[in-house]
Each structure stands twice: as structure tokens, then as C-alpha cells.
Amino acid sequence: MxxxxxxxxxxxxxxxxxxxxxxxxxxxxxxxxxxxxxxxxxxxxxxxxxxxxxxxxxxxxxxxxxxxxxxxxxxxxxxxxxxxxxxxxxxxxxxxxxxxxxxxxxxxxxxxxxxxxxLLSVNLIEALGATKYQGFELSVIKLWSQQLLSALEFLHRSDIVHADLKPENIMLQSPNSFNLKIIDFGSSTTVGDITYPYIQSRFYRAPEVLLGARYDTKIDIWSFATVIYEMYTGKVMFEAKNETHLYKLFVELLGNPPPRTVLSMRETVLKNGSVNKYNDGNFVDKSTLLFTSFSKVGVYRGEPLDTSKCVTPFHKRLNLGDLQFADFIQTILVWNPKERPSAKKLLQHMFLEEQ
CATH class of the missing domain: 3.30.200.20 (Phosphorylase Kinase; domain 1)
Known part of the structure; x- marks a missing residue:
């Protein structure tokens, strides 16, 4: 026709x-x-x-x-x-x-x-630019958090990992609305078919991906926290120049990864194989940070990194005045993805209950 x-x-x-x-x-x-x-x-x-x-x-x-x-x-x-x-x-x-x-x-x-x-409106980077990178009010952040977590809860319940959540991939539905839509599923995968060892844009990349561990839906939760922080402050949380710099920024904010977490990640890789395009459970990539940068007991063996910031309260580390918002972010930003809350659990956090 x-x-x-x-x-x-x-x-x-x-x-x-x-x-x-x-x-x-x-x-x-x-x-x-x-x-x-x-x-x-x-x-x-x-x-x-x-x-x-x-x-x-x-x-x-x-x-x-x-x-x-x-x-x-x-x-x-x-x-x-x-x-x-x-x-x-x-x-x-x-x-x-x-x-x-x-x-x-x-x-x-x-x-x-x-x-x-x-057809949608503008993405969140463009929207943030309209504020001259001063960020959005906390009421908007709460609304967007609920919307994004609701979408992620559906994706993760369907065993779908978005794998590239970032401001460019989140758009406003229309110029006259604060309703958001997650776009670009070109990097997405299902939990049982994860074959890309290195994904996510660097600024929003989860620690388990950086280290070369196996990953799941929790990488989206990490990205969500970094995005929502950026929308509030107008600043990228982990503006890393490369992978080494990204690890350094993680340590400065969170401290070194606990040895038990490193050992657990390593054990899972040795048991199930590294993530690889052939989905070969016997393939173990020992060139990753998980094997090259940590000792047999899971201790980082590179040059000592500055962790002095970690002794201060978390809200001060990120310059967040709202304590509930700081706690919301802190519960997500953990080295161990098994300890990172799900989208469903985060929707019940006290930070969003007042919305």
C-alpha cells in the first residue's frame, strides 16, 4: 500500500x-x-x-x-x-x-x-542543561525516582537488564510533563543470556562490571542512583577519565571493596565462568581487575588510594543536605550487588514514602 x-x-x-x-x-x-x-x-x-x-x-x-x-x-x-x-x-x-x-x-x-x-521530547541531559546544570528540586527527584524504579521493577521482574541506563537514555514524554520514559534497549539482555563482558557507559558503570565479575539486574540499580544524583546536583557522580580513574573514585567515596566481596565475586567467576560472547561457562578471563588487582585473600594490591573521605558521614561526602535522600543513595552504592536493594524494595524507602 x-x-x-x-x-x-x-x-x-x-x-x-x-x-x-x-x-x-x-x-x-x-x-x-x-x-x-x-x-x-x-x-x-x-x-x-x-x-x-x-x-x-x-x-x-x-x-x-x-x-x-x-x-x-x-x-x-x-x-x-x-x-x-x-x-x-x-x-x-x-x-x-x-x-x-x-x-x-x-x-x-x-x-x-x-x-x-x-516520539518523545528531550532527554535528561538536555533537560539538565536547561537548568544551567543547577539540578532539579527534590520533589521532582522523588517523582522521577518513583517512575524510573517502577519501570526497572517491571524490567527486572521480566528478567531484562537494560545495561545502559544514563541521562541520554531517559526522555521526557512531552515538553509540558515531568513523566519519563526509558529508551534505547540496544544493549539490553535477559538474565539468562548475558554475553557482553563490558557494558554500560563509564560514568554510570557498576563496580561488578568494572572488576570483570558476573552481573545481573543490579547494575541498573547502580546506574539509577548515579543518574538521579546527577539530576539533583547537576554534577556527574563518577566523572572518570578511564577505568583506573573510575576505580579510584569508587574507593574515595566507598572505601576499598571488602575482601569477602572480592572473593565471592571471584569464586562465582571460577565456578560459572566469566561473562563472554560465547556464553562458555568454562572460560575464565584472568586479565580482569578481579584477578590482577587483588591478592589471594581479596585485598587490593595496587598503590594505596585515599580513603580519608570515608570517615565523614555519607551525606557530607556527596554534599547532600537531605538526610533521607543521602540514605537512599547510600543503600544503593555498595560494592556487593547482592547487598544492593532491588527496585521493588527501593520503592518502599522512606525517601519516597512522602511523595
Whole structure:
């Protein structure tokens, strides 16, 4: 069915196989101009963003008569495969449409997987910029905490790990609302199919991922705490330049990881294998920090790091005036993910009970 024709008269090369017969640029992204059609249904209006996966466009869906966001993947087998996995995850989110991105459909156009989702407003980095990085009031932080934790509770109850929770992947539903939606499930996985050893953006990366331990849904809880702190203070909690610097920042705030935690993580890896793309339970990666930076009894054996800040009350370490909020963050920021509360338990924290 033809719903929209768009630009006509453009010439393509029927002989240039390397550029997908002239449809793709050198990066294997689909060449698109304003008002082009996608599958004679979507009218391209503007570009919303770009990434390693491809590009995202603001489009008008002439079949459904509504504005949508259209993610057009690179013409690459690896990215096409990953996009199909993301679609599989998105289809499972329909039961919780309130604070998770709404999937509308997908198609293959000129060898590019295209994923249609609801059109949202700005992400939290852009929203924070509008405050000149002064942060939001505590009442907004409480509201957003409830919304994000409700979404994470649904994801984790469904055994889904988002694995890349950060301000850029959380968007306001509309310019006139404080309602949030979690987006971008390109890195997401299910608990029984974890095969990416190194995930999450560095500023929001959990300790177990940094150390090279096995991980689960609790990495999202760690990321949540760092995001919500940033939205309140306007500052990144762990603004690390590299992995070594990130570990140093963790220790300065939390102290060294307890030896029993290190040994427990190491024992789990030795028993079940390191996280790896082949899901091989016999593979143990001994090049990770978990094996190279700690002794046989779980003590850090690198240069001594400054832990003097750890003797001061936690709310003073993070310059948080509200004690309940400080306690809320402190309960999450622990080395041992087994001791980190779930989204369901955090929703019952006294910090959110007053909302």
C-alpha cells in the first residue's frame, strides 16, 4: 500500500553493489533527505540523533496519521542482528507502557532495519542543561525516582537488564510533563543470556562490571542512583577519565571493596565462568581487575588510594543536605550487588514514602 510518495527523480546506481546500489553512504547508513519516503509510509522530517548503530529520524507516519521516531540501522549484519534482538525486547514491554518506550513496529527498507517508536521530547541531559546544570528540586527527584524504579521493577521482574541506563537514555514524554520514559534497549539482555563482558557507559558503570565479575539486574540499580544524583546536583557522580580513574573514585567515596566481596565475586567467576560472547561457562578471563588487582585473600594490591573521605558521614561526602535522600543513595552504592536493594524494595524507602 502506498501512503506517501515523497521526493521523486533521484538517481541511484544500479551497478554499485558496494554502496547498496547507491542507497548507502560510506558508513553504510541510508542516504536520506528531508521529505524522503520510507517504505512509502513514513515522511522524513528531521534527524533526531546518530550513533554507531545508525540514525534516528523524526517522521510522520501517513498510515497511522501520527508523528513517530524512526530508528534506521546501518546496513551491517552485526547491527541488523542486534536490532532484531532489541525489537524482541521492545515487544515484551507493552505491558508496562507508562515509563518504557512504546514500540510501534518495524520493517526492512533497502536492506536497513527500521524501528518505529513513539516520539518523545528531550532527554535528561538536555533537560539538565536547561537548568544551567543547577539540578532539579527534590520533589521532582522523588517523582522521577518513583517512575524510573517502577519501570526497572517491571524490567527486572521480566528478567531484562537494560545495561545502559544514563541521562541520554531517559526522555521526557512531552515538553509540558515531568513523566519519563526509558529508551534505547540496544544493549539490553535477559538474565539468562548475558554475553557482553563490558557494558554500560563509564560514568554510570557498576563496580561488578568494572572488576570483570558476573552481573545481573543490579547494575541498573547502580546506574539509577548515579543518574538521579546527577539530576539533583547537576554534577556527574563518577566523572572518570578511564577505568583506573573510575576505580579510584569508587574507593574515595566507598572505601576499598571488602575482601569477602572480592572473593565471592571471584569464586562465582571460577565456578560459572566469566561473562563472554560465547556464553562458555568454562572460560575464565584472568586479565580482569578481579584477578590482577587483588591478592589471594581479596585485598587490593595496587598503590594505596585515599580513603580519608570515608570517615565523614555519607551525606557530607556527596554534599547532600537531605538526610533521607543521602540514605537512599547510600543503600544503593555498595560494592556487593547482592547487598544492593532491588527496585521493588527501593520503592518502599522512606525517601519516597512522602511523595
Amino acid at each position: 502506498i501512503y506517501y510518495v515523497g521526493n521523486i527523480g533521484r538517481e541511484y546506481s544500479s551497478s554499485n553493489v558496494n554502496s547498496n546500489f547507491g542507497f548507502d553512504n560510506k558508513d553504510k547508513n541510508l542516504i536520506i533527505s528531508k521529505n524522503d519516503h520510507i517504505a512509502y509510509r513514513y515522511q522524513v522530517l528531521s534527524k533526531l540523533g546518530t550513533g554507531a548503530f545508525g540514525n534516528v529520524y523524526r517522521c510522520y507516519d501517513h498510515k497511522m496519521n501520527k508523528m513517530v521516531s524512526l530508528k534506521i540501522m546501518r546496513n551491517d549484519p552485526a547491527w541488523s542482528l542486534q536490532s532484531m534482538y532489541e525489537i524482541k525486547i521492545l515487544k515484551r514491554l507493552h505491558q508496562e507502557p507508562k515509563h518504557l518506550l512504546q514500540y510501534l513496529g518495524h520493517l526492512n527498507f533497502r536492506s536497513h532495519i527500521c524501528v518505529s517508536t513513539e
